[in-house]
Amino acid sequence: MSLIKMIVARLLRQGAVVVAALTLVALIPAEAQTIKIGVILTYSGPDAALGEQIDRAINLFVKLHETELPPGVKVELLKRDDTGVNPDLAKRLAQELVLRNQVQILTGGQWTPNAMAIAALTKEAKVPFVTMTAGGSAVTLQSPYVVRTGWTLWQTSYPLGEWAAKQGWKNAYTVVSDFGPGFDGEAAFTKGFTEGGGTIVGSVRIPLKTTDYLPYFQKIKDVNPDVVYVFNPGGPQATAFMKAFDNLGITKSKIKLIGPLDITSDDELPNMGRSALGVVTLGQYSPAATRQTNVDFVAAWKKEYGANSVPTYFAVAGWDGMRAIYDAIKAQSGKIDPHATMKFLRTWSNPNSPRGPIRIDQAGDLVQNLYLRRVEEKDGRLANIEFATIEQIGDPWKMFNKK
Numbered sequence: 001m002s003l004i005k006m007i008v009a010r011l012l013r014q015g016a017v018v019v020a021a022l023t024l025v026a027l028i029p030a031e032a033q034t035i036k037i038g039v040i041l042t043y044s045g046p047d048a049a050l051g052e053q054i055d056r057a058i059n060l061f062v063k064l065h066e067t068e069l070p071p072g073v074k075v076e077l078l079k080r081d082d083t084g085v086n087p088d089l090a091k092r093l094a095q096e097l098v099l100r101n102q103v104q105i106l107t108g109g110q111w112t113p114n115a116m117a118i119a120a121l122t123k124e125a126k127v128p129f130v131t132m133t134a135g136g137s138a139v140t141l142q143s144p145y146v147v148r149t150g151w152t153l154w155q156t157s158y159p160l161g162e163w164a165a166k167q168g169w170k171n172a173y174t175v176v177s178d179f180g181p182g183f184d185g186e187a188a189f190t191k192g193f194t195e196g197g198g199t200i201v202g203s204v205r206i207p208l209k210t211t212d213y214l215p216y217f218q219k220i221k222d223v224n225p226d227v228v229y230v231f232n233p234g235g236p237q238a239t240a241f242m243k244a245f246d247n248l249g250i251t252k253s254k255i256k257l258i259g260p261l262d263i264t265s266d267d268e269l270p271n272m273g274r275s276a277l278g279v280v281t282l283g284q285y286s287p288a289a290t291r292q293t294n295v296d297f298v299a300a301w302k303k304e305y306g307a308n309s310v311p312t313y314f315a316v317a318g319w320d321g322m323r324a325i326y327d328a329i330k331a332q333s334g335k336i337d338p339h340a341t342m343k344f345l346r347t348w349s350n351p352n353s354p355r356g357p358i359r360i361d362q363a364g365d366l367v368q369n370l371y372l373r374r375v376e377e378k379d380g381r382l383a384n385i386e387f388a389t390i391e392q393i394g395d396p397w398k399m400f401n402k403k
Contacts, residue, residue, distance in 0.1 A: 161192020
């Protein structure tokens with residue numbers, strides 16, 4: 001063999017080795033890109049049932065949609081317990097998640113005081129925060145890195161005040177839990193009702209830790225208004241309120257009970273019994289809704305958590321929060337940039353939420369349909385039955401307080 005032929009043969013052999021090596025490299029999977037999401041919810045204490053609804057929705061969404069993530073991208077959920085309304089603890093947990101665990105997104109935000117504390121932190125840390133259920137209007141004003149996938153009390157209570165006035169009711173009494181969302185609900189309902197010609201004849205704010213409601217509600221019975229606007233944060237407190245109204249005979253009197261959807265929380269309806277029948281609420285969701293996307297969502301929920309389990313408005317806010325987060329991850333191919341994430345989220349929309357079409361506006365608030373619902377008996381169980389729709393409402397407070 002000539003020298004030239006020997007050199008050519010060697011080069012061919014080396015080329016084959018290189019090609020083989022490149023083929024092996026291609027077969028080795030790329031290192032997974034992990035998106036760390038910090039979740040701060042109430043996992044213990046008397047209000048843990050509310051946190052459980054959100055947590056279950058998060059877990060179910062991840063289970064059903066993890067294959068949608070870009071190739072090589074996975075999500076890691078780092079969960080922390082704020083134990084209830086505890087803004088100092090919530091802020092400390094958020095700090096640890098950001099500094100120690102280096103999360104790229106924060107979510108949860110179950111309580112307005114806690115969400116306010118977390119939101120203020122995100123302004124400095126530049127970490128996107130998707131608050132799921134905090135209903136105070138001011139939350140999204142704390143930082144340009146905050147959006148919500150829940151609702152505000154102004155959103156559900158101002159239109160309810162307008163509706164109440166149109167029913168011909170002349171005087172109303174307001175009773176709310178004594179914290180930020182309660183103040184918002186009280187102010188919103190009052191504005192809507194009085195603008196429609198109604199009069200507020202009494203009001204009371206009840207501390208969150210109160211367990212004896214009868215002294216507060218006896219005053220309502222003495223005044224005998226046409227209608228009572230009620231707000232509490234849902235869960236077991238909703239049942240305690242309703243039973244106290246029933247014990248005083250208010251639920252059987254001519255006095256009408258109305259409020260945002262919190263007061264007839266679907267998971268608590270079985271505990272309220274027939275005292276809740278006829279109560280009208282305004283809100284963004286009912287598991288009894290016949291929209292196909294909701295029918296599918298409820299079926300998936302019951303398959304995962306049992307036939308007697310029911311998703312509430314807390315669950316849907318958690319579900320939609322994860323939908324928004326996943327869409328933001330996909331839009332950036334798994335490379336999370338805080339500014340790009342917020343730009344995406346403040347134009348995000350989903351026409352197929354279980355609650356109907358939703359979108360986030362430039363203020364970071366959710367624009368959504370609201371449904372008037374009445375507690376009725378359906379298939380032997382109590383349910384919130386939708387009977388009218390107010391389409392695509394944002395946060396009225398921000399509309400009234402434009403700078």
